Structures are given as C-alpha cells and as structure tokens.
Amino acid sequence: MRRAEPETRGEILAAAARRFAATGYRGTSLQDIATAVGCSKATVLYHFANKEALLTELMAPAIAMLQALDDRLTGLTGGAAQRVAAEGFVDLAVRFRREIALLRGEFPELLQQPAFAHIQRMSERLLDAMAGTSDRPAARIAALVLLAGISEGCAEFVDMPDDELRPALLALARRALEPVPDPIHD
Template identity: 75%
Template sequence: MTRVAPETHDEILAAAGRRFAQTGYRGTSLQDIARDVGCSKAAVLYHFANKEAILTGLMDRPIGQLRELDERIAATSSPAEAQRVAANGFVDLAVRFRREIALLRGEFPDLLQQPAFSYIQHVPERLVSAFAGHSDRPAARIAALVVLAGIAETCGEFVDIPDAQLRSALLALVHRALEPVN
C-alpha cells in the first residue's frame, strides 16, 4: 500500500542505504527505493533531485570525516606522526561508517567519477603515503595499500562485532602489517 504523504528525507536515505547494500548503486532504481519506503517515485524526487543526490546524502558525513582526516594528516610534522594519525583515523572512519563503506563495495572506482566524490579522488594516494610513513620503498607502499584496501573491503562484513572490539582488531592488524617509521 502506497502512502500519500511524502516520506521524510531520513527514511529515504535509510531505504536507499539498505537497497544499495543489497543490489549495489547501479542495480538500484528510484522506483526500488520508493517501493521500499512505501511512497511514490515522485515523493522520492520531492526530497532528492536524483539517485546521485541520494548517494551524496548517504555519504556526506563519511566524506566530511575523511576530509578532516586528510587535513589532520597534512598537518603532521613527521612521517611517524602521519602514519599514526592515518592509521588511527582511517580505522575510526572504517568502524564508524562500515555500513556506508560496504554499500560502495565493488563500485567505488566508478562512483569516484561523480561530482559528489571529487574531493576524495586523490585522498587514497595520500592515505597510502601516510600509512607507508611517506616512504618510497615498494614494500612499505604495498603493505599500506593492502591494509587500506583490506580494511575498506571487509569492514562492512563485521556489523555484528562491537565497535571497540573491531577497532582494536583492526589497529592490531595495521601495526603488524606496516613497517614502523623511525
């Protein structure tokens, strides 16, 4: 049964998040989201101009936090501090926004081309550099990339693990995998 009154912004975002996680961004239509909310496609379009605007709404907070982390890393005074800030900050982001990260799985490279994601197009390279302690050594950069990608790719799988426990496990992994910076 379709409700007559337009649904709220948050209900649409929640339904879109669930749907994107199940069928992917590309595999989800505005009609799918409307059906999940129990409203018309027009009601969804009343709140959001298009599907990209819904994705932007879902990712506003994570992108804002990623921007803040990028600025904190840029303000560090040493490679060791950059590595520590990047590791702690990225793990915190991954734990806090694991559901949002999971819904992007497999589609992230394509989604980076959308205007809403323009800021973060170069952040992954800066994170790899910070995780590697700004080292040019291939082993350090490889370890940094594998750790970052692994956290981003798998964090959404652990929605049933308490935040503190997941954070602790991820930081232990990061410390074992990355070369310490002197």
C-alpha cells in the same frame, strides 16, 4: 495499498541505504527506492535531484570525517603520518562500516563521479600517509593492502561490536605497516 507520502527525507535515505546494500548502487533505481518507501518516484525526486544526490547525502558524514582526517595529516611525515593515518582510518571505517558495506565493490566507479572526485585525492593522500610518506614500494604496497583490508574487514564484520573490531584492526595495522623513521622522534 499505497502508504502516505514519506514524512522525512530520512525515510527515503534509509530506504536507499537498504536498497544499495541489497542490490548495489548501480543495481538500484530511483523507482526501487520509491517502491521501498511506498511513494512515487516524483516524491523521491522532490527531495533529491537524482540518485547521486541521495548517495552524496548518505555518504556526507563519512566524507566529512575523511576530510577531517585529511586535514590532520597535513604536514605529517614518517611514523607520525602512519600513526595518525592508521588510527584515523580505522576509526572512520569502524564508524561507517555499514556505508562501506553497502558500496562494497563499487568504490572505483563511484570515485569517477564528479561529486566524489575530491575523495580520490584524499584517498591518495591517505595512502601516502599510511606509507609514512615513503616512496619505497614495500611501504606503499603494505599501506594499500592495509587500507583495502580494513575496509573489507569492516564490511564483513558489520555487526561486530566497535570495542572488539577497533582494537583488532589497530593491532593488524601495527603489524602490517613497515616502520618508517619519524624525524621528530627518531
């Protein structure tokens, strides 16, 4: 027996998030989402132009927080850039770890979509800040591994309380990052 049409876009978004988590973005069709909600594919398309639009709306709060972090990083160098990048990215990853988990392994492909092109540029600036704006290979490698590790850790420990996960990740970041001189404080 079919359910009534969904009352809100939120119901469709919630179903999309569950399906993306279960079968991945690529492995989920609009029909899968419609079936999970109990409506027609046409109803989903009435609310969202396509699957990319669904993903864009699901990710909008995380993208907004990444943009705010990118704005805070503007003009920072050295240790100041590292501190702001590490704390900001840990906060973002902890807050949006369910979204990270549902897109696990699909980020590189998703970043190629036009709607997410700006995320690639922000990610590159975040990597640069996490490396303390250093061009030393060791600093850039540590920053890259740390960013990937924070994301993976948040996806893996999706049910860990924030007040346990955040301090553990910040302590890891402090140990992993190569100290970079801060021209203002050093």
